[in-house]
Amino acid sequence: MYKLWQLLSKPFIPHKEEQHEEATLDAQPDRGLPSFHYQLPPSLTAPPTQDQRTRNVVNVYPQVRHAQAPSPSPRVAYRSSVIASERSQDTSKWIEPVEHSIAVLSADAWNMLKPVEWEALGGAVEQRTINIPYGRTGADVLFGKRRHVLRLIQRKATGVHIQLQGTKLHLEGPKQRIHRLLDFLDHLNARVGRSRCDYVIVRCNGPQLASKLERIDTLFKNKSGTPPFDQCQVVPVEELHFTLAKIRGQPSPSLIKEVADTFYRIAQQLDKQHFMNSFILDRIAFETDRSKNALAICSSDPENPVSKLKTLCKTHFILKDDVTFTRQIHMTIVKAQESIRARGIEDVELSAVLLDDIRNDFLGPLLVESFVVSRDIKSMLTNTFRHVTYSTFKIL
Incomplete structure (x- = not known):
């Protein structure tokens, strides 16, 4: 009875429970415990780099392979830029290649391959092998690492068989067209390559x-x-x-x-x-x-x-x-x-x-x-x- 009387005589303070709950809510989590935070993969939060794009999409998240398709081919974008420049006679308006070049290209160089003048060139068929200046680096700068510029030149330089093997360019075709093509490559290289x-x-x-x-x-x-x-x-x-x-x-x-x-x-x-x-x-x-x-x-x-x-x-x-x-x-x-x-x-x-x-x-x-x-x-x-x-x- 005495214990019951002590329990009943203790004053009741209703707000202590609330303070305890508030203190519990404000308590900082233990830093020693492992935490689990979901973070979106890099391929979904930021544009992937050229080196990371394929690795992230294929190996880590195969279920979004189609959703994370690479950007449009630089060759197509480059081609449209060059065609646009050919229609413009203002050579002060420069176009910038999509990739693999830090210089600019004007319409002047590409005008050397205009069909009207190009088709008029002839001469005896000859073969020539040209060493690309500065080796592999020079070839990458001139033709692009994906060789998209080379493919564009092959389409424009009709009648000349063009083949790149390592750092050697093999040409076969009419003499005047080969001369014009090499002159064009020099002018193109003056835009994007190195000089003495x-x-x-x-x-x-x-x-x-x-x-x-x-x-x-x-x-x-x-x-x-x-x-x-x-x-x-x-x-x-x-x-x-x-x-x-x-x-x-x-x-x-x-x-x-x-x-x-x-x-x-x-x-x-x-x-x-x-x-x-x-x-x-x-x-x-x-x-x-x-x-x-x-x-x-x-x-x-x-x-x-x-x-x-x-x-x-x-x-x-x-x-x-x-x-x-x-x-x-x-x-x-x-x-x-x-x-x-x-x-x-x-x-x-x-x-x-x-x-x-x-x-x-x-x-x-x-x-x-x-x-x-x-x-x-x-x-x-x-x-x-x-x-x-x-x-x-x-x-x-």
């Missing part, structure tokens, strides 16, 4: 340029029987230029694209009236026996339009260590097949054959015509290094 050096040059034109250069050529040919003139050649009119800048080091497609974009903006913003004045080249810049560039000429006017362009462009590349501008703007007009000094010939002045009336204005009045960005690449057409135009920006 890249250049920014300025081309000029003038009413007397061709005739005056022909006269200089005649004077050198008259001396062709006398060393070292027998090894000298006057530069063709279509190759005459001023070298404005060089991109040194290991030029990459991304760097040359950035440089080309900058010069495109410069050409668009130029006050062209400041560069419309004609100028003459009336001074010998150098003649040397140490280089293949044997004789070069320049202007005595420091305010000539090409020098103005150099001063203007340098301000856009102050922070670019890879881009170096030519110290003295000059135009090479005579090249030697090899160094004159290497042939043991000394005290030779090539300019001695030039008459005084030629020295007054070597090529007559000139006008700036265009910027040209070119790349010195390992050519599949010539099997040597070759300058291939990357972009041209008209000034006039």
Whole structure:
């Protein structure tokens, strides 16, 4: 009875139970216990990478194999982009390949395989085997790791059997078509591949340029029987230029694209009236026996339009260590097949054959015509290094 009386006399506190329940709900779980959290597989939460896509879909979740099909074939997307570019005549509108390339492609290169011009090419059937520059890496960059670019070329280059075995390209077909195809591959490689050096040059034109250069050529040919003139050649009119800048080091497609974009903006913003004045080249810049560039000429006017362009462009590349501008703007007009000094010939002045009336204005009045960005690449057409135009920006 006494125990019953103690139990009944204890005061009743109803809210203690609630506090206990609340404390139970607020309690932190024991960190030592294993926890089970469901997490969606990577293939469902984020786009898989190229290397992971097949492994995740097939091995881990076979039940969703059809739902997780790979993205559309890059070959189809690439083909549609190229076809679209062929319909556009605006070569400043570039298209970007779907994969395996960090550069851009313009319609210019693919226009070399246009059916109208391509079908007109013929010649005797020949076979050629070409080594792809820079081996397997060069082939992957040029044709894509899946070879989707190669398949596109095979469809466009009708009449030529094209087969890639490792790093060798086997061609069989009419001579003119093979020549055009290799020229096309060089231009395509200039867009996506590596180069030895890249250049920014300025081309000029003038009413007397061709005739005056022909006269200089005649004077050198008259001396062709006398060393070292027998090894000298006057530069063709279509190759005459001023070298404005060089991109040194290991030029990459991304760097040359950035440089080309900058010069495109410069050409668009130029006050062209400041560069419309004609100028003459009336001074010998150098003649040397140490280089293949044997004789070069320049202007005595420091305010000539090409020098103005150099001063203007340098301000856009102050922070670019890879881009170096030519110290003295000059135009090479005579090249030697090899160094004159290497042939043991000394005290030779090539300019001695030039008459005084030629020295007054070597090529007559000139006008700036265009910027040209070119790349010195390992050519599949010539099997040597070759300058291939990357972009041209008209000034006039």
